Amino acid sequence: MELEFTPTLADYRELVRANLARRPLGLLLLAVALCAPLPVFWWQTNLPWFVGGAWAVFVLFMLLSMPRRLANQLVRRSPHLVEQHRIRTDPSGYELHSPGYDVSLHWTAFRELRSTSHLWLLFRENEVFVVPKRAFASTAAEQGWVRAVRDYMKSPGDAAPETGDLSFSLTRADYTEIYRASQPGQLKFMRWFLTLPVAAGLVANARFIQVGQHLAWMISLPFTLLFAVALALMTPWVQARLLRAEAFKPSSYRILPEGFLHRHSQGETLYAWSTLRGIELTQGLWLVRTDSVVLPVPRRAFANVDDESDWVDLVRGNLQAATN
Numbered sequence: 619m620e621l622e623f624t625p626t627l628a629d630y631r632e633l634v635r636a637n638l639a640r641r642p643l644g645l646l647l648l649a650v651a652l653c654a655p656l657p658v659f660w661w662q663t664n665l666p667w668f669v670g671g672a673w674a675v676f677v678l679f680m681l682l683s684m685p686r687r688l689a690n691q692l693v694r695r696s697p698h699l700v701e702q703h704r705i706r707t708d709p710s711g712y713e714l715h716s717p718g719y720d721v722s723l724h725w726t727a728f729r730e731l732r733s734t735s736h737l738w739l740l741f742r743e744n745e746v747f748v749v750p751k752r753a754f755a756s757t758a759a760e761q762g763w764v765r766a767v768r769d770y771m772k773s774p775g776d777a778a779p780e781t782g783d784l785s786f787s788l789t790r791a792d793y794t795e796i797y798r799a800s801q802p803g804q805l806k807f808m809r810w811f812l813t814l815p816v817a818a819g820l821v822a823n824a825r826f827i828q829v830g831q832h833l834a835w836m837i838s839l840p841f842t843l844l845f846a847v848a849l850a851l852m853t854p855w856v857q858a859r860l861l862r863a864e865a866f867k868p869s870s871y872r873i874l875p876e877g878f879l880h881r882h883s884q885g886e887t888l889y890a891w892s893t894l895r896g897i898e899l900t901q902g903l904w905l906v907r908t909d910s911v912v913l914p915v916p917r918r919a920f921a922n923v924d925d926e927s928d929w930v931d932l933v934r935g936n937l938q939a940a941t942n
Contacts, residue, residue: 619763620706623753625699629737630689633748636734638684696909698893705749707767711885712740714747718893718909719877721747723885725770738764743864784929785870786919790858792903793865797854799900800912805852812849816842871915873932878906880913889913891940897933904930 693699698718706713712728714721723742730741740747754760788796819842850856869882877890895907906913920926 619708619759619766620704621749621753621763622702622704623750624702625748625750627689627693627700629748629750630692630699631685632734632737633739633746634685634688634692636732636737636739637746692910696893698909705747707763707770709770711770712747718890720888721885722887724883727884728771731764731767731771733764740767743862783870783872784915784919785868786916787866787868788914788916789866790861792914792916793858793861794854795900795903796905796912796914797857799898799903799905800907801854809849809852812845812852815845816849819845871913873929873936878913878933878936891936894937894940896937897930906933 696718698716701717704715711722711724713723727742728740729743730739732739732741736751738749738751740749751760754763819839823839823842851860864883867883869880872879872881874888877888878894880887880889889908893908895909897904897906899905902917904915904917906915917926920929
């Protein structure tokens with residue numbers, strides 16, 4: 619079946635809400651962690667009641683406005699997300715064609731099909747594809763598509779990537795380097811920001827224990843540990859070790875006139891040159907940046923330095939041509 623539609627900002631807000639709803643424990647822990655220090659501060663310093671009230675209102679506002687803020691950031695960073703999409707679903711897999719990129723995936727790539735008020739959402743490991751319900755001509759067509767997709771997902775056929783110009787497998791050390799180089803500034807700020815309550819909590823807990831204020835450290839210690847765990851989960855080393863086996867399967871890249879083709883065990887994605895933002899070198903990787911993802915190329919994938927230099931020059935030449 620083929621469908622054509624144009625996603626809207628409202629669709630992506632609904633998508634973000636659905637994503638957050640899948641992780642209610644994370645939201646609850648975030649809210650509790652943000653408000654947790656207040657009882658201790660009140661008990662120790664007798665802060666006025668309106669300080670806690672103002673902070674609670676701020677936390678509530680941040681949580682309620684999160685879908686709108688995240689959706690706006692997503693569309694602002696990748697404007698092609700709200701341009702016309704064309705998808706095709708059949709037993710061989712899922713195809714998406716848009717002005718920014720073309721995607722072809724086997725059904726093994728998908729974990730779940732979920733419905734919201736106005737959308738069908740196809741979830742991958744770290745990606746979601748949006749199919750608005752308004753794209754279907756009738757309810758019967760929608761129900762037929764849903765049954766077909768669920769059948770395809772029950773009995774998918776895996777396929778190895780085709781041979782490209784560069785073939786390689788990534789290691790955990792590669793992913794650590796990737797996360798370190800590509801972490802958004804917002805996340806880096808959160809890492810440094812979280813070190814403050816962790817450090818303050820450790821000092822306060824030691825003081826509470828020293829002076830025998832057992833209630834204070836029993837309240838404070840769990841939330842200090844919670845902040846410490848959240849901080850650890852944001853570090854590149856830990857993120858690389860939480861990856862599943864799928865991340866380490868062979869993949870390949872091919873340079874085409876129309877774009878940068880990425881093939882992997884679950885399908886392929888063609889990124890138009892206009893969506894690529896540049897190429898940069900880290901210690902052991904070349905990173906090709908798009909609007910929303912980073913495509914890594916290990917330097918060990920090249921036979922020699924001349925091949926590496928020629929490949930990088932070819933990528934930069936295509937990027938330059940796309941901007942002219």
